[in-house]
Amino acid sequence: MNAKNLLARWLRLFLLVSLLLAAWPVQPQSSNDAVQKIIAAALGPGPLAENLRQLTDEIGGRMSGTPAMRRAAEWAVTAFRQAGVDTARTEPFTLPTSWSEGATRLEVIAPVAFPVQAVSLAWSPPTPAGGLEADLVDVGMGTEAEFARARPARGSILLVHSQVIRTWADLFDEYNRAPAILDQAVASGAAAVLWMSSREQGLLYRHIHNFLGQIDRLPQALVAREDAQRMARLLAAGRRVRVRLDLPNRVGGPVEERNVVAEIRGRERPEEIVLLGAHLDSWDLGTGALDNGCNAALVIDAARAIVAAGARPRRTLRFVLWSGEEQGLIGSWQYVQQHRAELDQIVAYVNFDEGIGRVVGYSLGGRADIEPALREILQPIESWGANAHTADAFLGTDNFDFLLEGIPTLVATQEEHNYITNYHASSDTLDKIDIRELKLHTALAAVTVYGIAEREQRIGPRLTRGEVEALLRRTGLDQQMQRFGFWLLWERGERGRQP
Ligand SMILES: [Zn+2]
Known part of the structure; x- marks a missing residue:
């Protein structure tokens, strides 16, 4: 056997072993x-x-x-x-803070009387003892332009519309638009807010607008979509709609x-x-x-x-x-x-x-x-x-x-x-x-x-704090945190990696 043949055999053997090793699973x-x-x-x-x-x-x-x-x-x-x-x-x-819903009651008392299916929003403060009675004002989807047009009087109860939600993006949108609407409701001196259910056929759900474990700024209820639409139609027909809302929620330490x-x-x-x-x-x-x-x-x-x-x-x-x-x-x-x-x-x-x-x-x-x-x-x-x-x-x-x-x-x-x-x-x-x-x-x-x-x-x-902060900005998470009040906690070092 000459040297050239020997080399060729070694090469073939080497190749075979390499192939076998390559075929072997990465994990043991x-x-x-x-x-x-x-x-x-x-x-x-x-x-x-x-x-x-x-x-x-x-x-x-x-x-x-x-x-x-x-x-x-x-x-x-x-x-x-x-x-x-x-x-x-x-x-x-x-x-x-602890919170639980009391015996929520909502009814339209004029121009026609009918009970309205509703549940309290989570973390909603209670209404004053005996409940609220007020004019209902339709603020549409709650944009600035709609608030300006509706000009709700102090002490009124607001009705906010919604779209039926079907996708993850719709759900995030339902949460995302709420803080700005609540800002305007508070600024207008409203007594309470009624949110139209984003689900059909009378379905009610426990919605929440405050994610910091605190009692929310205004009494709020979620209203069955069909009832909310009836109230909106009465207002659109030029009727003055009076509602009575009782949210005897229990708030504890x-x-x-x-x-x-x-x-x-x-x-x-x-x-x-x-x-x-x-x-x-x-x-x-x-x-x-x-x-x-x-x-x-x-x-x-x-x-x-x-x-x-x-x-x-x-x-x-x-x-x-x-x-x-x-x-x-x-x-x-x-x-x-x-x-x-x-x-x-x-x-x-x-x-x-x-x-x-x-x-x-x-x-x-x-x-x-x-x-x-x-x-x-x-x-x-x-x-x-x-x-x-x-x-x-x-x-x-x-x-x-x-x-x-x-x-x-x-x-x-x-x-x-x-x-x-x-x-x-x-x-x-x-x-x-x-x-x-x-x-x-x-x-x-x-x-x-x-x-x-x-x-x-x-x-x-x-990641270091600096790297986390870069990640928050890169992904847009910083804006979500600002919207829901988390950003301040991050900036103060109360939540997240310490400086
Ligand atoms: Zn979950």
Whole structure:
């Protein structure tokens, strides 16, 4: 054999070995095995459906600060323990103010008498004892021009129109336009505001305009769309419409609430933590199945699937069910405050809060830098079509305070499906949930957090305050924060990464 032949043989051997190595999975085989076992455990038989039935039908609507929410937290600790986690407990925090609706009454008394279907807005102050009686003034969609035209007299009750909402963008728009309308209502000296329901066929929902856990500026009620339109037609016909509004809401002082926290301790770097969370609290008109019972049940079942797969990851997995979300993300905010000493060790926060519509990817909270690692982690389930990740950031769920701390956050992006119509409404009930879809989402969530916790490198660094501020401006989150009063808290260092 001559030297040239020998070289050719070595080259062929080298090529073969290279090809074999290239074909070898990027992740070690054991990690891939674990992922397959996690998926099988999530999709196979389990307590997911029964858990969600108990939470929604037997505990029901669970507004923060109520006995129902206390029962929900106790139930969740038990469910986590049955899932086999290492530890499960509640962590208390204080809700600054407690609020509940009294016996709301709204009626038109002239030119024709009829009762009006209405509910109080959350955080609405009560009307004076005995209620209000006043002229109704139609301010249309509440633009400056419409206020100028209507010129409501001091002490009148305003009627604000709405459009029927169908998309995520419509929902954000409904929230976004409210602060400026309220500013004008307060400036005009109005006694109260009636908001036309943005859903049809008499559907009522618990709307909220103050996200800082404070009592709102004016008494406000949400009015059935058809009733509101009848009142508007009477005004348009030139009639003087008198209404009587009684909102005997109960407002109380600080109240103790609790987040539920469960853990699977990491095998190599237990001090480093990956969080999977969803809020457990809901509004009280429905039973909080879409928002957010299904995803609270998902978090518990993701923990169960990982335990059942025998997959103890490198880092610690922490599963958190928040309270106080509907009052302004208060449970997750307080958690971040209470865990300030370990924030450097929180590798990522993953959140589910968009109902049961199919998950198409994650919203990365302005962090395009974490997408390559995420794609690598989700590679075993690439065919599921959940890789349409976006580097946007929005204000509206419990990733917010983690994002402000510079921690990478992932929020599941879900198709709208049946979410918007039933959002915060009396119709948010268990029948809206597709358990098969929820199992797929559970598997996806479990694979995501397991992969982040198992990966040798972090998926991305914690950002400095300066980097977070640049992110807020780049994504337009700064404007959302200004609109709802969060920006001042960030500037003062009361919320978000310390200077
Ligand atoms: Zn929610």
